Amino acid sequence: MDITEHVNNILDQMLAAKGTQNNFNSIEYINKIFPNEQSLSNIDEVLRILKEKIGELDNEIRNVICSQKSVEENGRKTLEEAQTLIITLTNVIKEIKTQAKQSEKIVNEITCNIKQLDNAKRNLTASIIMLNNLHILVQGTFILKDTTKKRQYGAAAKTLQGILDVLKHFTKFKHIPHILKLVNEIEDVCSKLGQQILADFYQTFDVKNVSNTLSSNQIQLLAEACLVLSILEPKYKRELLNWFVDSELSEYKTLFQDNQDIAWLDKVDKRFAWLKKHLIVFEEKIGFLFPPNWEVSECIAIEFCKITRKELIKVMNNRSLELDVNLLLPAISKATAFEKLLSQRFTGASLRDGSNERTISKKMTNPFSGLITGCFENYLNIYVEAQDKNFAKMIEQFVEEHSKLDQQQVQKAEIFITSGKLFTQYKNCLIQCISLSNRLPLVLLSNTFQKYLREYAHKVLQSNIPRVGSNLSIGSISNTISNSSGGVLSAASSAAGLIQTFLKDLENKSYSIAEMIQLCSIILTSNYCLETTQQLEKKIQEKIDPLLNDKISMSSECDIFHGIMSNCIQLLTHSIEYSCAQPLINMIKTNWSNVDTPFGHSPYVTTLISTFQQLIPVIRENLHDLPIQFYNFCTKFSTTFIAKFISNLYRCKPLSQGGAEQLLLDSHTLKKTLLELPEYQATVHHKIPQSYINTVVNGMTKAEMILKIVLVSSSPSEMFVENYFKLLQEKDISEFQKILDMKGIKKSENLVLCDLFRKKCLNLGKDYDSLANNDGDGQDIELDSTLDSSRIKRLEKLIKKRL
Structure with a gap:
């Protein structure tokens, strides 16, 4: 191993021990410090500087470790102190709970005696109140008997009200014999009191005494008696009112019997006049006897209406042959007016009483409506x-x-x-x-x-x-x-x-x-x-x-x-279709085989446009309040006209290429005119319905496609048939034959084309409708490929000029 490799290994070990990142290049670092051999003379100085830096780093690390150790010790002490505090707090809480239970026990012992005292007090109070009520009831019964005998109805009314109020508290004690006896005694006294008051009224208003004027004592007696009846069971009040109202209307029943001439419909207003007069007399003489909430006058009026209805039904049945509208309507009118008068005078409270036969709706503005006029329903x-x-x-x-x-x-x-x-x-x-x-x-x-x-x-x-x-x-x-x-x-x-x-x-x-x-x-x-x-x-x-x-x-x-x-x-x-008939006839009579070059729109088109613009605005202006019907008319007319126009196209034969181009230009002109026709010279413009636009566009587009097919060369035959299906998409052989006639195809060529047409229809089958996905550009390409380019440009120029 040479010296260089040895040095490198040592440096790598040092770097690994120091945790240095792998991207540190030690060789580059040494080369940077010692770029040449001369610089090696400073190696001792460099080593000294490095050792000083290493020493400084060691000191910093040492200090950090020492400080970290002190922090750990402080944290441990703090945790121990917290644990000690938690234990102390737990002990305090347990002690508080123990004291709370002891306090609750003491309070329960104290309140137990208080509750017993409260119950005793409540029971004692209830007993005192019940004894007091019983005393009131016994004493009141004695007083009620005494006042009943003496006919002191004013005092009886006050006593009776108190007795009935107190008696409600004894409802659940009726099983006690003494209480039951007392209740029965009170009911017996009330029954005698009610019957006695009714007898007083019967005696006072007896037929023999009707003419006599009531004395002040009688007035006071009966008025106070009415107060007693208001307190007693409702049956006594109801019995008195029924008897009194019946007696008040006895005169009316006698006067207007069905066999009397005054009972007929032509004198129905006399019935109403009688009631008005009678109510005035009643309220002046004896109406004040009864409490206002009894509504005695209203009761009389209601019973009067019921009697009147029954009597009118009877008299109309007896004299039904004499009834006519001149007699019936005035009677109904007078009866309706009288019912309205009653609604203005009375509230109808008696009619809303649950005991009454008639139920009044809350929405009914006149509660008396139909009380009398209901009798006329079967004769209406x-x-x-x-x-x-x-x-x-x-x-x-x-x-x-x-x-x-x-x-x-x-x-x-x-x-x-x-x-x-x-x-x-x-x-x-x-x-x-x-x-x-x-x-x-x-x-x-x-x-x-x-x-x-x-x-x-x-x-x-x-x-x-x-x-x-x-x-x-x-x-x-x-x-x-x-x-x-x-x-x-x-x-x-x-x-x-x-x-x-x-x-x-x-x-x-x-x-x-x-x-x-x-x-x-x-x-x-x-x-x-x-x-x-x-x-x-x-x-x-x-x-x-x-x-x-x-x-x-x-x-x-x-x-x-x-x-x-x-x-x-x-x-x-x-x-309007007939007005357009002559121009369309002129269209057929035109010799289209001699037309060479389009010259603007034809004279028949001018006449058609003039007819449209003269007649359609007349209809529009006279149907301006019904735009829907006007556009309905426009749609129907455009449908019939376009169908007639296409039918006449087939009759224009044979066509020269110029003639077909001229008719194509005419079709464009008519389409533009029809689209603008509903709003031609209109002072107020409306949006033309899309349905009308679709009708015109679809119909006139078919006319244009027919003429474009005529302009397509018939040679080669396969291409002509293919273009036919792309442009017109009609599988009817008769339509195809009409177009061949417009082109003036020879008989021999006609047979070939018809045979190709039938084969194409068989091949297409049910998938024929998919041809509709071809766009207009493809049609124009097929058309352009068969026409002279100069003629195409001239035709397009004329069309754009017209549009």
């Missing part, structure tokens, strides 16, 4: 029949009013005034009927409402739909509908048949502007009737007895009004 069919006749006359008046109107002078569509009159009358009848009854009569009235809603729909709305080129009069139309048997369904079928007749008329002629405005008026009125009928149905369902709620339904009438709106929109659609 007379009222409903009268309303039926009134509505029939009203409908005839409406028909006459509309027949006199000059529709040519109407400048703007409006809701028919007659519809407002009809529903106003409905509202008045409904309010009146609800005030009379919310049961079967309301069901009958609802049926009458439904009947004349249908009459109005047929005789007024349906009959005012303008007809073109026919001798059938409005009157005959109304008769056809109204005479149809089978109810709503038959009427709807008749209406549908008439609409088909109207549509046939429109095959040869279109509506004028005035007639279109008339149709818009009918749409507005039908929508108003539809919404108001729904509100009417909801209101009746809210007011009618819940048990009869399922009998109220006006859905069939709503369907009729909805159907009229749909029919009018269909008529408008066909009318």
